[in-house]
Amino acid sequence: MSNGNQASDMSEGSSGDEYAVSVPEGRGRDRDADGEASTIIESRDLSVWYNDEQALQSVSMEIPEKRVTAMVGPSGCGKSTYLRSINRMNDLIDAARVEGEMLFNGKNVYDDDVDPVALRRRIGMVFQQPNPFPKSIYDNVAYGLRLQDRTENLDEKVEEALRKAALWDEVKDQLDQSGLDLSGGQQQRLCIARAIAVDPEVVLMDEPASALDPVATSKIEDLIDEMAEEFTVIIVTHNMQQAARISDKTAVFLTGGELVEFDDTDKVFENPENDRVEDYITGKFG
């Protein structure tokens, strides 16, 4: 029983003290053996409001470089809000207000002299719904490079990004076809290629596999594992199994925008400090 339950069944059948989610044996992520990574993103007492409603409560967290950090929690817990406050995508929402600090390489991104456009060129993002532009596959990947006028050796860079996104072999003969003609899973890998083509330092992923079927999901997960060699990956997911499979660190947010636990993934899933986290990951609520 302890290894048969699926995360998608969290809402039911989790009787007793057995974990609904178990950390799979022999999973790919075991980078902690490399030693401690340095911190690339750090929030200090970060709070976010939408109008009068507080979405994040004084969240402090240090996110390690070139690791996969997962953010999990029930709907409305603020995990996506946290993700979007890293690259200031919340700026696009008029009602959003931020307090506290979000440090990227030691610099508070909410300082007056920080240009959110420049920030987003170093922190890429992949969204829940695959959202390729209605342009060719090639133009989708080249979009960010052209924005930044980095068009020398464009063909090579596009190919490299598509290879890193494990999409090259599937699309190399149809680069001039519309990105919208691809399947959902391919579209999402195209979006990943688009994000990593500009060599960002961090890639934010907001439930990147939740709209995909299991096979496509598994490809995205493999990809995330490889991406961590080169990039810092921060992924929001509602799928506990997925967080356990792919992440080095896991942050658990609970309703009200509170960060209740942040630790190595093994620790969070096997021996959480906080009783509410244990209840959440064993499926007692959420």
Add this chain to the structure above:
Amino acid sequence: MSGDSSTEALTRRTQNSSRELLAKGFFFGCAALSVATTLSIIGLLTFEAAKFFSITAPLVGIDGPTATLTEFFTGSEWGLQGPNLGVMPLVAVTLMVTIGSGLIAIPLGVATALYLSEYASERARSYLKPALEVLAGVPSIIYGIFAVAYITPALDALFGVDGLFNVASACIVVGIMILPMVASVSEDAMQAVPDDLRQAGYGMGATKYDVSTGVVVPAAASGIFSSFILALSRAIGETMAVTLAGGSLAREFDPTSLSSYLSLFDPESYLEPGMTMTAAMIQLLTGDVTGGGLAYRSLFAVGLVLFVITLGMNVLSDLIARRYQEDYQ
């Protein structure tokens, strides 16, 4: 519960009750009426125009004066006093008004749509969009008076024009008239672009300008092109304002010579009066043209040319919309 009554309840037919049939018949009648009206107008237009041409007149039993197709389509003058029945001088001025008003309305309309859709705050939008729609609702005679009373004097002060009427004034006023259509239809197309695409753009470090011009406009291209065609089609058919602003003096235009086509793009020629197809039809109707004569029948021939052009534009608009429609789902 008895088996019989429940079976009866299941088999009672509601689809063919008299009320349903009556309603269906009534709605069909209304739909059929509008189609029938359109078809009869087209039929009558064609039938009356057929009386005008020498080649078709015998078919509809007319043996009065007629015009040949060659005269009509290659004649370089329009005038009912002599045998000057060339439609091309009228088509040429209509084309000038279309080009001129398009040059004004298309850039301004798209820019307005971009502002409303991408830049304006919710509050600004709530004032500007209705204002734009009011502009579209102003009767065209008001635009015509405005052109004669204000635009022509302004043009006179700037470039010096003779008299009250000139094509430039018509272009400007029709441009103002069709601008709301370009802006409104383009804005609808831009609003229909999924927000996901904007987010993708901003997430890549695009500026608002990058997202507006590089993501939203291409994604909304089919709707934006449709707005151009619809607006130009309106410009071609516009009557009151162009008659007042452009005047009713037919120009000379030789459809067989290249230089006359080049004159369509000569700014100087816009400062002179000119008569469009619609203005010519107004003149025919308000003049002392009596039923049955050649002049009277030419009205229908010009009308048919106008109809074919606007129909063609609308079909083209449909084709473009269908061809370039992006499927986001």
